[in-house]
Amino acid sequence: MSNENELVYKSVRFSAVVSIVLGIIAVTVGLVSGVMLLISAGRLMKAKSRIMF
Secondary structure (H helix, E strand, O other), X not given: OHHHHHHHHHHHHHHHHHHHHXXXXXXXXXXXXXXXXXXXXXXXXXXXXXXOO
């Protein structure tokens, strides 16, 4: 019984670590893409007088 409990504990711990890592990666990607969108929008706003449709 102890071996089964240890196996369950290890699998739960592994899934928790993976979830935390994926969460950190998702937040980082979100922040980076947000900053890139802001920079791109700023460049477009700065150059809007030169854009002709």
